[in-house]
Amino acid sequence: MRNSIATRLALMFAAAALAVFALLGFALHHVLAGELVRHQQAEIDARLEDISYMLQYGRAPNLGKRIQEKLDTLGSADSRTRTWMWSDDPAYRFGDDAAEVMSAIDAGRDSVEVRLPDSAKTLRMRVHSRTMPATAARPAVRFMAGVDAQPFRDTLRNFETALLLLTLAGTGLAAALxxxxxxxxxxxVERLSEEAQRIGPDNRALRLQLPALPRELARLGVSFNAALDRLDAAYAQLATFSDDVAHELRTPLANLIGQTQVALGRERNAPELREVLQSNLEEVERLRAIVADMLFLARAEQGVRARGLVASSIAQEVGKTVEFLDLLLDEAGMTVQVEGDAVAPIETSLFRRALTNLLQNAIQHSRPGAQVLVRIGSHGRSAEVSFSNPSAPIAPEQLARLFDRFYRIDTSRRNSGENHGLGLSIVKAVAVMHNGTVFARSVGGITTVGFSVALQ
Structure with a gap:
């Protein structure tokens, strides 16, 4: 099971707190250790200064004995510090282990182990030394002083323990907070989730309350509401599409069933049966065309792109389309005029299909004897082709839906073998497959419908 965002944030807070505490603890530990060493050094230096003054300025005949008595007194008064003295003259020697301590210092060690007299206890002491040159009253003397480092180490250890406990406690507190x-x-976010869960098929118009959202979530709310608007529109379009499909398929199926029932109602001769079969075949062909167009649109909506692109002259493709529909043009007494040209990479079969649908649309919605004007041109990174024909004015809200499936301006929804409301939808699909767009205009009794394809 995945952790919640709150748990992840808590763990990140804990990790951040642990890192901060660790860095602070390391710095404080370094400072404290340095201060403890400095204090030890200060104690040793103070002891060295006291005895060095006596050795340097003392002139008494029994100076060595007096210094030994002084050192003995100091050692008795403070068990934490120890002093040693060494010289070629035995009168200026103090401390049973002075020779060992001096050897340890000469070996470069800054701390030595010293056993207390008449005791099994061993001290780990930090020791430094100072050599006093010979004078008229005494020989050269090496004086050594040390301080017990155990209290300092205990202090540092206690600090480390307290620091560790505080770090753990602080990390835990940071995680909890x-x-x-x-x-x-x-x-x-929880409220946003609750609002989103209330949105369903029965209340598709419900949206997130943007004013109640924090600034950081407002943009997410806007995007979510926009996505809901698109889904709502797609849902409505799908519902309309389902109704249209049922309507378009119901009519030819009803024709097939009715004609077949009539044919079976009494005995028929061969010519009559042939006529019924011919009529049924036309309805079946219509059904096949609808299904084929729907499958093509479904593939286009899945993101299929045009393949096998060939740089072709759009004017030449329009000419081939006009030649292909020449019979329909002659029957309607219509002519086609082509203006301009452009070369674009196209999949010729798809492109010709779109041109055929546009020209058929112009023929069906123009009065007999009218002229269809085809304009071709390049605009930026796309090439456009449009078909203009005289027709009744089309309202803007109807223009916006011309490329919807099964949409017809004629509300009577007449059906024929030549028109089942998918022609312009296929034009739009072909344009999308070529990274283009579609457009429609109705100005001054002239309707212009066209599409564009990308030049690159």
Whole structure:
């Protein structure tokens, strides 16, 4: 099971807090360790200064003995510090283990282990030394002083323990507070989810309340509402499409059933049966055309693009289309005039299909003897072809739906073998497959319908 956003944020807060505490702890540990070393060094230096003054300025005949007594007194008063003295003259030697301590210091060690007299206890001491040159009153003397480092180490260890506990506690507290803050901060997301769950087929018009959303979620709400609008439009279009499909298929099926029932109602001779079969064949051909066009549109909506593109002259393709529909033009007494030309990469079979549908549409909606004007041109990165013909004015809201499936301006929804309301939808599909668009205009009794294809 995946963690919630609140849990993830809490873990990220905890990780961030742990990193911060670790960095602060490392810095504080470094500073404290340095300060403890400095304090140890200060204690040792103070002891060295005291005895160095006596050695440097003392002139008494029994100076060595007096210094030994002084060192003995100091050692008795403070068990944390130890002093040693070494010289070629035995009178200026102090400390049973002075020779070992001096050897350790000469070896470069800054701390040595020293066993207390008459005790099994061993101290780990930080030791430094100072050499006093010989004077008229005494020989050269090497004086050493040390301080017990265990209290400093204990202090540092206690600090580390406290720092670790505080880091763990702080990390846990940051995680808990982060989770609490995340839950509060994600409250609008929860409300957004609840509002989204209330939207369903029965209340498709319901939308997210944008004013109640925080600024960070407002853009998401706008996008979500826009997606709902598109889905609602697609849902409505699908419902309309289903009704249109049922209507378009019902008529030829009813014709087939009715004609067949009439034919079977009594005995028929061969010519009569042939006539019925011929009529049924026309209805079946109509059904096949509808199904084929619907399958083509379904493939186009799945994102299929035109393939096998060939750079072709659009004017030449229009000429071939006019030649193909020459019989229909002659029957209607219509002519076609072509203006302009452009070369574009097209899939010729698809392109000719779109041109055929546009020319058929112009023929069907023009009065006999009219002229169809075909304009071809390049605009930016696309090439356009349009068919203009005289017709009754078309309202803007109807123009916007000309390329919808099964849409007809004629509300009587007449059906014929030549028109089942998918012609312009196929034109739109062909344009989309060529990365183009469609357009329609109705100005001054002239209707212009066309499409574009990409030049690259």
């Amino acid at each position: 982060g989770y609490w803050i995340a839950r509060i901060g994600l409250g609008p």
